[in-house]
Amino acid sequence: MKALYDGIRFKESNSFMGVSYFMSKWKKAASLALVASMIWVSACSKSDKNDSTATGSAAPSSSAAASTDSGETYEVVMGYPLLGPVPKDLGEVEAAISKITKEKINVTVKLLGIPFGQWFQQQNLMLTGNEKLDVMLADFNTYGGMVAAKQLAPLDDLLNEQGQGIKDVLGSKLDVARIDGKIYATPVNPLPLGGTAIVMAKDILDQADIDISTINSTNDLDQVFKSVKEKNPAIIPIAANPQGSMPLTTLFDTLGKFDSLLDGLGVLDSSDSSMKVVNLYETPEYTDALRKLRSWYQAGYISKDAATTKVTGSDQIKAGKALATVAGDQPGVEKQAAAGTGKEMVKVTAQKPLQTTQGVLGLIWAIPANNSKNQSKAMEFLNLTYTDKDIINLINFGIEGKHYTKKSDNIISVLPGDGYSMHQSFMFGNVQLTYLTDLEDPTIREQGKAFEETFVDSKALGFTPNLDAVKTEVAAVKNVTAQFVPALETGSVDPDKILPQFIEKLKASGIDKIVAEKQKQLDAWLAASNSK
Amino acid sequence: MQNKTFKRYKTYLPIMVMMLPGMIYLLINNYLPMAGLVIAFKSIDYSKGVFGGDWNGFTNFKFLFRTTDAYIITRNTLLYNATFIVLGTILSFGVALLLNEVKNRFMSRFYQTVILLPFLISMVIVSYLVFGFLGEGQGYVNNTLLPMLGLDPISWYMEPKYWPYILVLVNLWKTIGFNCIIYLAAIIGIDQEYYEAATLDGASKWQQIRTITLPLIAPIIVIMTLLAVGKIFYSDFGLFYQVPLNSGILYDTTNVIDTYVFRGLLQSNNIGMSAAAGFYQSLVGFSLVILTNYTVRKFSKDNALF
Numbered sequence: 001m002k003a004l005y006d007g008i009r010f011k012e013s014n015s016f017m018g019v020s021y022f023m024s025k026w027k028k029a030a031s032l033a034l035v036a037s038m039i040w041v042s043a044c045s046k047s048d049k050n051d052s053t054a055t056g057s058a059a060p061s062s063s064a065a066a067s068t069d070s071g072e073t074y075e076v077v078m079g080y081p082l083l084g085p086v087p088k089d090l091g092e093v094e095a096a097i098s099k100i101t102k103e104k105i106n107v108t109v110k111l112l113g114i115p116f117g118q119w120f121q122q123q124n125l126m127l128t129g130n131e132k133l134d135v136m137l138a139d140f141n142t143y144g145g146m147v148a149a150k151q152l153a154p155l156d157d158l159l160n161e162q163g164q165g166i167k168d169v170l171g172s173k174l175d176v177a178r179i180d181g182k183i184y185a186t187p188v189n190p191l192p193l194g195g196t197a198i199v200m201a202k203d204i205l206d207q208a209d210i211d212i213s214t215i216n217s218t219n220d221l222d223q224v225f226k227s228v229k230e231k232n233p234a235i236i237p238i239a240a241n242p243q244g245s246m247p248l249t250t251l252f253d254t255l256g257k258f259d260s261l262l263d264g265l266g267v268l269d270s271s272d273s274s275m276k277v278v279n280l281y282e283t284p285e286y287t288d289a290l291r292k293l294r295s296w297y298q299a300g301y302i303s304k305d306a307a308t309t310k311v312t313g314s315d316q317i318k319a320g321k322a323l324a325t326v327a328g329d330q331p332g333v334e335k336q337a338a339a340g341t342g343k344e345m346v347k348v349t350a351q352k353p354l355q356t357t358q359g360v361l362g363l364i365w366a367i368p369a370n371n372s373k374n375q376s377k378a379m380e381f382l383n384l385t386y387t388d389k390d391i392i393n394l395i396n397f398g399i400e401g402k403h404y405t406k407k408s409d410n411i412i413s414v415l416p417g418d419g420y421s422m423h424q425s426f427m428f429g430n431v432q433l434t435y436l437t438d439l440e441d442p443t444i445r446e447q448g449k450a451f452e453e454t455f456v457d458s459k460a461l462g463f464t465p466n467l468d469a470v471k472t473e474v475a476a477v478k479n480v481t482a483q484f485v486p487a488l489e490t491g492s493v494d495p496d497k498i499l500p501q502f503i504e505k506l507k508a509s510g511i512d513k514i515v516a517e518k519q520k521q522l523d524a525w526l527a528a529s530n531s532k
Numbered sequence: 533m534q535n536k537t538f539k540r541y542k543t544y545l546p547i548m549v550m551m552l553p554g555m556i557y558l559l560i561n562n563y564l565p566m567a568g569l570v571i572a573f574k575s576i577d578y579s580k581g582v583f584g585g586d587w588n589g590f591t592n593f594k595f596l597f598r599t600t601d602a603y604i605i606t607r608n609t610l611l612y613n614a615t616f617i618v619l620g621t622i623l624s625f626g627v628a629l630l631l632n633e634v635k636n637r638f639m640s641r642f643y644q645t646v647i648l649l650p651f652l653i654s655m656v657i658v659s660y661l662v663f664g665f666l667g668e669g670q671g672y673v674n675n676t677l678l679p680m681l682g683l684d685p686i687s688w689y690m691e692p693k694y695w696p697y698i699l700v701l702v703n704l705w706k707t708i709g710f711n712c713i714i715y716l717a718a719i720i721g722i723d724q725e726y727y728e729a730a731t732l733d734g735a736s737k738w739q740q741i742r743t744i745t746l747p748l749i750a751p752i753i754v755i756m757t758l759l760a761v762g763k764i765f766y767s768d769f770g771l772f773y774q775v776p777l778n779s780g781i782l783y784d785t786t787n788v789i790d791t792y793v794f795r796g797l798l799q800s801n802n803i804g805m806s807a808a809a810g811f812y813q814s815l816v817g818f819s820l821v822i823l824t825n826y827t828v829r830k831f832s833k834d835n836a837l838f
Binding site: 046124128149150162303304305307308321380447471472473475476478479482483484485486487492498508509529 | 577591594595598599600601605614643667668669687689692758777778779781783792794795798799802803805
């Protein structure tokens with residue numbers, strides 16, 4: 001366009017100078033250029049075709065190439081979101097990991113950490129752009145869609161051949177990841193995580209003379225926020241996270257009973273035995289939560305910029321601008337939050353844990369079907385993240401002596417400095433293998449086991465809907481939720497006015513069809529699992 | 533004859549060589565991706581590659597017309613661009629006229645530079661400048677301006693109704709500088725004798741502008757407008773995506789085709805549907821260009837593009 005634009009300005013300025021002969025010849029010149037460009041097109045498209053056939057044939061043969069384990073060292077690219085800044089010493093850590101992996105499975109490793117704010121966009125662009133990516137972090141939100149689009153490689157055979165370690169570690173949890181009988185991703189073996197907690201900066205609470213033992217439910221938060229705001233008007237009591245992670249609605253225990261059935265479009269009330277899929281946004285519980293959030297927003301408890309913020313809640317607390325944020329609940333979550341914010345934190349449980357399909361699949365590792373050029377090597381490396389203590393701890397804590405020192409066999413002390421501080425060990429492979437830091441409670445793993453026993457299983461645990469049949473509706477509905485949810489769930493707009501508009505638009509976009517489809521599949525799944 | 537033709541082309545060879553980079557750019561950026569249009573009619577299957585999916589007719593277009601989305605994005609794109617064209621032309625022409633009257637060479641250059649500056653700023657930075665004005669925490673308007681006037685703060689990023697004005701303002705602020713330079717160059721090119729003769733006849737400044745400057749600049753204005761109309765279905769992505777900070781609640785007045793396609797791809801992760809929306813954009817844009825050109829031809833054949 002710009003070239004055309006320049007061309008015409010050129011033509012015009014010439015006529016101004018009185019060089020009129022140029023204009024009459026312009027058309028001929030242009031036609032010649034067109035011919036030249038057409039030759040170019042055909043040449044380019046030819047080479048393009050060659051390229052595509054080359055890559056096209058490479059994809060199916062990759063598994064064959066892998067089995068003949070040639071001397072060539074393969075580079076495994078591992079994609080995941082970074083919750084903090086890009087670590088300075090990432091290259092050194094990569095080299096240290098590669099040294100181990102080269103010896104064990106003849107691969108080198110590239111850690112492709114992408115800042116969280118850009119992660120979802122980048123991830124999509126990488127997948128659609130066929131960039132090299134061998135193992136990647138995914139989550140339950142996108143899992144079903146990615147499988148439907150055949151973006152993920154089925155892992156059953158790979159697991160049998162190269163992933164024995166993963167199978168041993170995860171056991172029956174792997175089966176939750178099955179869609180239409182096949183496994184497409186391996187869940188992180190986490191410290192049990194379920195429900196949500198509100199984590200608060202202790203110094204600010206102390207300043208306002210608040211005893212956290214008085215806080216038992218979401219309703220008690222009003223008083224806390226009020227006193228904090230009175231004492232220190234500049235503090236935002238509850239920091240919202242950027243769109244896409246931990247919305248403030250997760251603070252409400254009343255919403256904790258809903259199994260979101262993968263994407264929250266059509267949910268199941270797990271406390272109810274009728275097994276009826278409903279539209280979450282139409283439930284009275286959701287309306288009440290929005291009203292409460294609105295009142296917080298109006299009282300200044302939520303930042304005025306919450307709906308559009310790009311700063312994570314943890315960073316807002318670190319900057320001393322906020323008191324609290326929401327996090328997934330688990331024993332020791334306050335210690336993790338403390339590591340992220342650099343402040344002493346305390347937690348209060350908000351939503352009680354409900355064991356759902358998406359809970360187990362909260363964070364999963366997958367092998368992108370088209371992006372990985374050597375899927376079995378990718379699986380071998382993935383297997384190591386579940387079995388190799390050295391590798392997992394290199395990823396999590398960096399190099400011993402430089403980034404941390406060992407205090408005992410399993411307990412380390414993180415050295416100060418910003419060379420390599422990740423604080424996101426919950427997302428890599430087998431979390432049980434990670435070292436404990438000296439800031440953590442040494443009994444945390446035992447507490448985790450006890451915590452997991454308090455989980456209530458959702459009645460739809462193991463059910464993963466396949467929304468291919470209502471793809472059009474899902475796309476339209478997601479457009480609508482993207483439009484309304486960030487504003488509504490931060491209290492930025494009046495729910496009494498906007499929520500009805502939202503629901504009306506959802507209906508126009510076909511949410512009822514999605515709910516009905518999920519109901520149909522759930523009924524079929526129930527019938528199948530009962531007959532077993 | 534053969535020889536003569538060759539000679540003629542030889543004369544223009546340097547000009548054609550100069551054209552080459554532009555043509556190559558066009559080719560790579562605008563022509564090669566056209567093959568991708570077929571994706572709009574396919575059900576994408578990553579295991580079969582980009583062109584390997586099954587044909588599925590108009591299924592991908594369904595989601596676009598299922599809701600009022602198609603109407604809203606079409607309306608927004610057209611109305612915004614039409615406003616930009618009309619106001620932008622009037623204002624840049626006006627500014628060019630004013631700049632032409634500044635006789636102090638240094639000051640004239642100084643004003644030009646100052647007016648051009650916004651054009652050179654990236655939209656991401658512009659979005660934060662706007663945020664600096666409209667943000668609720670520290671924004672200038674809410675914390676200084678409105679209290680001074682005794683008005684309540686406004687949640688700018690939550691109120692769709694203000695955005696048509698904000699976006700038009702930001703766009704004009706950003707683009708006037710560049711367009712006015714083009715007009716200014718044309719105005720400077722007008723022979724001073726016309727003005728001298730007019731002054732001798734006692735014509736006022738206003739009469740001079742109306743009867744000398746305007747008619748002589750008209751072809752430039754037509755060309756610039758035609759070019760802009762050709763792009764009327766393409767919107768400035770940065771302006772509509774970055775400046776409103778991608779705030780969902782504003783989509784009614786900020787969603788244009790380009791942002792819609794982008795979000796569609798990111799949220800639903802569905803290339804087919806995004807391609808369908810892009811196809812729709814190309815189709816309507818193409819018809820508009822043909823239509824405008826046809827209209828211009830009717831009135832003045834010389835000014836038409838083709």
